[in-house]
Amino acid sequence: MRPTYTIGFLEVDSYHQVLVRSMVSRAAASLSATWDIAETPKADVVIHGPRAAAKNASGRLNVRLCGQGEISNNPQDLPAPLRLSALLEMLKRAEADFVNTVGVSKAPQIQAAPQAPPVIHETAARTGMLILGETILKSLASQKPGIIKVLCRDREALWIDLRRRAFAAPYALNEMPEDADAIRLEIIAVSADTASPVPTPGTSLDRLLWHVGLRAGAGKPAPWVNPAKRYKLKYWPNFSELPHSITHMNLVARFGSEALTADDASLRCGVDIATVINTMNALTLMGLLNENNGVEIRRLQTVTQPEQVSRVGGLIGRFKSKFGW
Amino acid sequence: MAEHVILIAGPMGAGKTTAIQSLSEIPVVSTEAANTDRATANKATTTVALDYGEITLDGVEKVRLYGVPGQRRFDYMWRILEERALGLILLINNDGQDPVGDMLELIKDFSALQERGGVVIGVTRSDVQEYPHTSQYVDSIREVYPHITAPVFSVDARNRDHMLITLTALLFNIQAQSEAPMEDVA
Numbered sequence: 001m002r003p004t005y006t007i008g009f010l011e012v013d014s015y016h017q018v019l020v021r022s023m024v025s026r027a028a029a030s031l032s033a034t035w036d037i038a039e040t041p042k043a044d045v046v047i048h049g050p051r052a053a054a055k056n057a058s059g060r061l062n063v064r065l066c067g068q069g070e071i072s073n074n075p076q077d078l079p080a081p082l083r084l085s086a087l088l089e090m091l092k093r094a095e096a097d098f099v100n101t102v103g104v105s106k107a108p109q110i111q112a113a114p115q116a117p118p119v120i121h122e123t124a125a126r127t128g129m130l131i132l133g134e135t136i137l138k139s140l141a142s143q144k145p146g147i148i149k150v151l152c153r154d155r156e157a158l159w160i161d162l163r164r165r166a167f168a169a170p171y172a173l174n175e176m177p178e179d180a181d182a183i184r185l186e187i188i189a190v191s192a193d194t195a196s197p198v199p200t201p202g203t204s205l206d207r208l209l210w211h212v213g214l215r216a217g218a219g220k221p222a223p224w225v226n227p228a229k230r231y232k233l234k235y236w237p238n239f240s241e242l243p244h245s246i247t248h249m250n251l252v253a254r255f256g257s258e259a260l261t262a263d264d265a266s267l268r269c270g271v272d273i274a275t276v277i278n279t280m281n282a283l284t285l286m287g288l289l290n291e292n293n294g295v296e297i298r299r300l301q302t303v304t305q306p307e308q309v310s311r312v313g314g315l316i317g318r319f320k321s322k323f324g325w
Numbered sequence: 326m327a328e329h330v331i332l333i334a335g336p337m338g339a340g341k342t343t344a345i346q347s348l349s350e351i352p353v354v355s356t357e358a359a360n361t362d363r364a365t366a367n368k369a370t371t372t373v374a375l376d377y378g379e380i381t382l383d384g385v386e387k388v389r390l391y392g393v394p395g396q397r398r399f400d401y402m403w404r405i406l407e408e409r410a411l412g413l414i415l416l417i418n419n420d421g422q423d424p425v426g427d428m429l430e431l432i433k434d435f436s437a438l439q440e441r442g443g444v445v446i447g448v449t450r451s452d453v454q455e456y457p458h459t460s461q462y463v464d465s466i467r468e469v470y471p472h473i474t475a476p477v478f479s480v481d482a483r484n485r486d487h488m489l490i491t492l493t494a495l496l497f498n499i500q501a502q503s504e505a506p507m508e509d510v511a
Contacts, residue, residue, distance in 0.1 A: 201455070233474055234467075234474075235463045235466075235467065235477070236463075236477060236478075238459055238477070238478050238479055239476070239490050239494060240478040240479055240487045240491075241478075249490075250497050250501075252497075253494070253497035253500065256498065257474075257498075257501035257504070257505035258501075258505040312411070312496055312499050313500055315329060315382070315386075315411075315496060316493075316496050316497065318382040318383055319492075319493065321382075323489065325493075
């Protein structure tokens with residue numbers, strides 16, 4: 001009986017994940033076992049990205065993908081660029097090892113990789129940014145969103161008018177202190193004829209929410225984010241008006257295409273979890289990322305188009321090099 | 326040599342030629358002629374065939390930028406180019422007569438690209454005309470095409486950074502959509 005084994009990835013970028021998937025499919029006839037791609041990094045063979053920590057080895061066989069231009073003397077490493085022959089050789093070696101360990105008749109049938117234990121994320125400390133974020137959210141959720149006056153040490157007041165989703169800051173946002181003691185908030189009740197302290201047109205509230213959200217948790221989930229839940233993007237932020245990195249754009253695109261937990265997004269984009277959570281804190285505060293409640297997602301089939309993915313993935317990489325992103 | 330085709334479309338006066346000039350590393354090849362439709366866009370000339378520009382990557386790989394004419398009588402050219410295109414930057418001038426309607430119409434015209442995440446919208450001239458706000462474009466897309474999350478940015482076609490943001494978002498969106506598992510909403 002043909003045994004079935006699984007391949008998992010740890011901190012491998014999506015381009016290489018798709019490349020491996022495509023190569024495994026092409027090499028199927030040359031192998032004596034069936035190889036499935038696992039949804040978690042726990043699998044029979046775990047391929048580690050160039051920067052994945054060795055201590056996180058969780059496979060029966062752990063192999064490492066070399067970085068671009070890296071020369072390795074370790075025969076366990078997969079050289080870069082990844083070639084079908086190298087992958088095939090590694091899988092044949094794994095098949096031989098596994099048979100020697102358990103015998104063909106005891107080799108596992110389709111073994112879904114065991115679910116990774118849930119990751120417990122620490123909650124964020126109550127910084128000034130976090131308190132400001134919470135205050136804005138509460139006011140926006142109330143019947144009458146009002147005006148918030150933000151007083152920072154030795155600074156003129158920053159005014160937020162939630163009715164107009166605008167704010168006015170007499171200083172650059174990155175000069176705003178982040179510790180709780182340095183910020184004092186005053187919530188001002190408004191009536192229909194209360195004049196706005198924010199001159200027209202003011203600055204879009206999204207800019208402030210993005211700034212506050214990215215800093216509110218300092219790598220930990222803010223109270224308005226549950227990183228274990230799946231989130232889906234409602235719509236893209238207006239990146240032409242927000243200071244951002246290429247990583248933010250990558251994460252937004254991923255959350256736009258499927259509902260993901262923080263760990264899923266980290267794995268999919270090859271981005272550290274703190275950056276993922278900071279981005280989720282910001283997007284959720286802006287109302288752009290929603291919990292995927294009540295929507296059942298069935299993985300009917302993978303619609304991955306390896307040619308398209310490798311073409312675009314490679315193109316993004318070359319744009320990064322050219323423009324120094 | 327590897328080549329990738331990016332289309333830039335939109336109504337007359339949206340800034341397609343300018344956007345290509347911002348992105349291109351070669352002098353843009355334009356086919357401008359006197360504008361006989363001053364009611365739609367008050368400018369002296371307009372593109373009657375194609376605008377063309379290039380970005381070269383790694384010395385051997387080219388991104389070919391084609392600006393397609395905004396007038397609907399040239400839409401047979403859209404079909405020809407769409408087949409070869411990786412993605413589309415749709416520029417919409419906010420001071421047009423019905424900019425949101427124009428956008429929805431053009432998304433429909435390029436539905437094959439749209440279905441694979443290959444459309445990004447750049448709203449131009451919002452400094453001239455403040456409304457509709459970008460959120461209104463987003464809301465209309467969500468209403469008509471609830472399954473897509475097309476990026477919508479306010480852009481100045483003269484600003485290279487803005488145009489690069491738009492192009493990068495397009496590439497990331499295509500990549501993410503093509504890797505995503507198919508969803509079935511129960």
